[in-house]
Amino acid sequence: MSKTIFVLNGPNLNMLGKREPGIYGGKTLADIEAECIAAGAELGLTIDFRQSNHEGTLVDWLHEAADKAAGVAFNAGAYTHTSVALHDAIRAISPIPVIEVHISNVHAREEFRHKSMIAPAVKGVICGFGPHSYILALQALKTITQ
Numbered sequence: 496m497s498k499t500i501f502v503l504n505g506p507n508l509n510m511l512g513k514r515e516p517g518i519y520g521g522k523t524l525a526d527i528e529a530e531c532i533a534a535g536a537e538l539g540l541t542i543d544f545r546q547s548n549h550e551g552t553l554v555d556w557l558h559e560a561a562d563k564a565a566g567v568a569f570n571a572g573a574y575t576h577t578s579v580a581l582h583d584a585i586r587a588i589s590p591i592p593v594i595e596v597h598i599s600n601v602h603a604r605e606e607f608r609h610k611s612m613i614a615p616a617v618k619g620v621i622c623g624f625g626p627h628s629y630i631l632a633l634q635a636l637k638t639i640t641q
């Protein structure tokens with residue numbers, strides 16, 4: 496039976512493709528969702544793709560993943576750098592693996608993006624490959640949940 500993977504996206508990612516194409520590229524979040532669903536079909540994974548601008552909603556979805564998902568690919572957006580609540584939620588759903596995903600290479604950007612509050616709680620981190628970061632995370636989740 497196909498495993499379900501939650502792909503969760505945090506604040507402002509709904510603006511992808513509409514602003515700042517120099518940093519994040521021209522694809523919209525809907526384009527990335529379609530690519531994740533296609534890659535998931537190849538990998539035998541069912542993709543549940545969501546976005547919220549609200550920290551508590553992201554916490555709720557992580558909790559939901561504990562019952563419904565084999566793993567989570569998580570682009571927490573700017574909450575990556577600030578959120579103890581998301582760190583705690585990722586720990587709370589252990590051993591469900593969560594992979595931190597970023598489109599940009601956060602380490603090559605402003606210093607405030609170098610610190611991730613969630614990195615100590617996740618299984619691994621993928622950043623800097625543009626929208627392909629999501630596909631790499633799905634491949635990793637396929638491998639580690641086998």
Ligand code: CA2
Nearest residue numbers: 507510511514515572573597598599608
């Ligand atoms: O590189 C990533 O994927 C980030 O998670 C994106 C976040 C940023 O705060 C992280 O440091 C790195 C920002 C997403 C906001 O996306 C926008 C898209 C278009 C226009 C403005 C923001």
